[in-house]
Amino acid sequence: EAAVTQSPRSKVAVTGGKVTLSCHQTNNHDYMYWYRQDTGHGLRLIHYSYVADSTEKGDIPDGYKASRPSQENFSLILELASLSQTAVYFCASSRQGANTEVFFGKGTRLTVV
Amino acid sequence: GDSVTQTEGQVALSEEDFLTIHCNYSASGYPTLFWYVQYPGEGPQLLFRASRDKEKGSSRGFEATYDKGTTSFHLRKASVQESDSAVYYCALSEAHYAQGLTFGLGTRVSVFP
Numbered sequence: 561e562a563a564v565t566q567s568p569r570s571k572v573a574v575t576g577g578k579v580t581l582s583c584h585q586t587n588n589h590d591y592m593y594w595y596r597q598d599t600g601h602g603l604r605l606i607h608y609s610y611v612a613d614s615t616e617k618g619d620i621p622d623g624y625k626a627s628r629p630s631q632e633n634f635s636l637i638l639e640l641a642s643l644s645q646t647a648v649y650f651c652a653s654s655r656q657g658a659n660t661e662v663f664f665g666k667g668t669r670l671t672v673v
Numbered sequence: 674g675d676s677v678t679q680t681e682g683q684v685a686l687s688e689e690d691f692l693t694i695h696c697n698y699s700a701s702g703y704p705t706l707f708w709y710v711q712y713p714g715e716g717p718q719l720l721f722r723a724s725r726d727k728e729k730g731s732s733r734g735f736e737a738t739y740d741k742g743t744t745s746f747h748l749r750k751a752s753v754q755e756s757d758s759a760v761y762y763c764a765l766s767e768a769h770y771a772q773g774l775t776f777g778l779g780t781r782v783s784v785f786p
Binding site for chain 1 (some may be wrong): 717776
């Protein structure tokens with residue numbers, strides 16, 4: 561079964577602090593994604609990657625960086641966390657192809673105080 | 674850019690009621706359409722997909738038909754159960770699949786016994 565594991569599952573961060581969310585997949589998928597989920601906004605794409613050592617900006621990249629050191633791992637970095645970044649973050653992976661299934665992790669609930 | 678519109682934000686039903694969630698899309702090309710379902714504490718998971726005009730997708734009693742003429746992919750289930758309570762997302766993916774899925778805002782379905 562396809563597996564995407566996120567850590568931590570929840571985190572409280574201080575405004576202005578640095579936050580790193582980690583994601584590991586055992587699907588052997590080339591594509592990985594970070595989405596943000598907010599009430600009233602659904603799921604929005606932050607960053608994505610289709611090969612190790614390369615990342616691309618999604619629809620809402622401002623305030624976020626991403627890192628893909630290997631095919632299996634994909635991190636989301638908030639250098640200076642802000643209150644507006646309080647949300648649930650989902651990592652996902654998929655094979656190549658427009659009609660392919662995207663597999664999601666269980667999410668990380670981030671609260672910035 | 675691409676977009677997905679779900680008309681219903683929340684739906685409350687009794688068991689054995691008929692469920693309809695309306696989904697309309699806007700895309701520059703010929704997208705693949707998806708329905709994802711999200712249960713509490715979980716990430717979204719694929720319900721089913723359709724890639725061609727008039728193609729019907731179905732799973733677990735849910736179904737939707739790709740209609741290119743009306744740019745719609747409405748979700749229907751004839752008789753819902755309490756276990757169908759979840760958030761349902763309509764989504765699309767285009768040829769530039771590396772950019773992942775574009776989601777609607779989601780519809781929270783609550784089914785009461």
